Every structure is written in structure tokens, then in C-alpha cells.
């Protein structure tokens with residue numbers, strides 16, 4: 001384990017923001033992780049997973065720990081289900097592809113989401129009608145106070161839309177080191193109701209899809225709408241879809257009869273932030289080397305060389321404009337550092 005100094009974090013965040021870490025270490029074992037936390041250091045520590053859900057706005061006066069724990073394996077196999085475990089530093093999409101090669105079902109709708117396995121439970125990643133919580137079985141996390149590994153079951157994690165205990169009560173207190181998923185080996189439950197999946201499968205001329213077909217459809221949809229972080233810096237959805245009251249929704253619908261929406265309970269309606277931002281006129285807007293993606297207004301992009309503060313300023317302008325036009329607050333989904 002080697003501590004490096006003044007390292008650029010550009011390759012370690014999908015926005016491609018060039019800030020420096022005062023100290024940087026790649027952590028490849030839990031033993032190393034514990035030893036780092038047992039040693040006194042004058043710098044605060046900062047945990048970096050896949051770097052896919054953060055906007056870095058300044059140099060880090062910190063010891064940055066790049067969680068690089070690797071490994072994936074089958075824990076137990078029964079007739080219809082399997083428990084699989086992946087270490088935190090595994091790339092999420094490569095892990096999903098591995099489950100599909102083994103014909104394990106449950107993660108196919110979550111194909112091509114950037115980031116690592118270890119950070120996936122923190123915001124309960126979700127896409128195309130499926131959330132991580134649907135297949136999450138448990139995770140092991142290092143308690144940073146006791147330096148012991150604790151196991152969190154699905155219910156321990158208090159999963160919610162883009163939220164979990166790791167963003168609330170347990171925030172900053174644990175590092176997730178591995179995650180176990182319960183997947184199907186037979187009788188896979190297919191989620192094809194999400195509009196875009198059904199039409200993509202039709203386009204692919206597939207009427208009896210396998211889990212692998214669904215993954216291919218999801219990959220095609222994502223590639224058509226979302227920029228590849230290897231080509232254009234971005235962090236996926238920059239904002240969460242806001243949830244507003246039914247009364248507020250009815251008022252909004254009066255002025256905008258076509259507003260897309262999902263009724264999530266008797267009193268709450270979710271509005272796509274992408275629609276609000278597009279209607280506010282920001283879709284495809286470019287300000288020099290950064291802007292709003294032309295195919296999905298929810299995604300802010302760095303075309304190369306933008307600073308975190310440039311993108312932060314744009315996000316604030318969008319939030320203020322959406323507030324002024326629709327009286328709706330949209331919250332950032334990415335962590336602003």
C-alpha cells in the first residue's frame with residue numbers, strides 16, 4: 001500500500017473534473033483499510049468509489065481512499081435462487097454482465113449504470129422500473145469507529161427512492177466493502193413494463209425476451225439518451241425527480257396540461273426533472289465547455305476542461321429558474337464536494 005502525493009483525480013471521477021488530492025491511496029484489502037483507519041493522520045479521509053455520483057469543486061486537502069477491493073463469487077445456489085457476492089471495487093456494469101453470463105436474473109434492468117458495486121446501495125441505484133433494493137440481500141461495511149465489519153440486511157438499509165441509511169443516519173460512519181444480491185436462476189421475473197423497454201424490444205423484434213435481451217434493450221436505450229462518461233464527462237442524472245403534493249400538481253397541470261407525472265401515493269406525485277428543465281429551455285444549452293445534454297435535460301455535461309464550480313453555477317441557475325417558473329424545488333442527486 002503506497003500513499004501518493006498531489007494526484008489528479010481526473011481519471012477517478014466520471015465528470016472528468018481535474019482537481020488534486022493532497023494524498024491518495026488505492027485500497028485493495030480490508031486489512032489495508034483497517035490499518036489506514038488505525039493510524040493517526042493529520043488529514044481528513046475521503047472515500048472514493050467509482051466517482052460516478054459526485055461533482056468535485058475544489059482540490060482535496062485530504063487523504064483520498066480509492067476503494068479498489070475486487071472479487072465476485074457465488075455464495076450459495078438453490079433451485080430457483082442464488083446468492084452472489086461482489087467486493088466494493090468491482091465495476092457495476094461488469095458485475096451485471098457477469099451475472100447475466102451465468103444466467104442469474106434480477107439486475108438486467110440496471111445494466112450500464114456507471115459506478116462501482118460498493119456505492120450502489122448508498123443511493124439505491126435504479127432504472128427502468130427496478131431498484132437495487134429489489135435484489136439486495138445484505139452488505140458488509142466497516143464501522144469506522146469500532147473498525148469492525150457489520151452486516152446490514154435489506155431492511156437495515158432503509159432503502160427509499162435514491163436514498164438509504166448510508167445517506168442518512170449512517171452517513172460518514174461506514175465504508176461498504178462488499179454486497180450480496182439474491183438473484184434468480186430459473187423463472188426469472190421480467191420487468192418490461194417501462195415504456196421505453198417494451199418499445200425497444202419490439203424494435204429488436206423480440207416477443208419472448210430473456211434477461212439477456214432485456215439487458216441489451218436497456219443498453220441500447222441508455223446509449224441513445226445518456227452520454228458515455230468515457231466520451232463526455234457527466235454524472236448521470238444530476239437532479240432527483242421532485243415529489244410534489246397532489247394540490248401543487250393539479251395547479252401545475254392547469255398551466256401545463258401535458259406535464260408527465262407518476263402518481264406515487266394518494267397525496268404525492270413525482271414530476272420528471274428532465275421535463276421541467278427542458279420546458280425551462282435548458283436542454284442542449286452549451287456554455288463554452290460545459291452544459292446540459294442535448295438528449296436528456298437531467299444530465300449536465302463537461303465537454304472537457306470545465307471546472308466543478310462552472311457546473312455547480314449552471315446547476316444553481318437551473319434550480320432557480322425551475323423554482324421561478326414552476327414553484328418546484330429540484331434537488332441535486334450528485335454529491336457536491
Ligand code: EPU
Nearest residue numbers: 127128129236237239240241260272274275278296297298
Ligand atoms: N423528459 C423530458 N425531457 C428530457 C428528459 C426527460 O421531457 O430531457 C421526460 C420524458 O419525456 C419522460 C420523463 O421525462 O416523460 C421521464 O424521462 P426518462 O424516462 O428518461 O427518465 P428520468 O425520470 O429522466 C430516471 C432516472 C434515471 C434512469 C431513468 C430510467 C432519476 C433522477 N433518474 O430518469 O437514472 O436511468 O429514470 O429509469 O430518477 C441516474 O440516476 O443517473 C439515471 C440516469
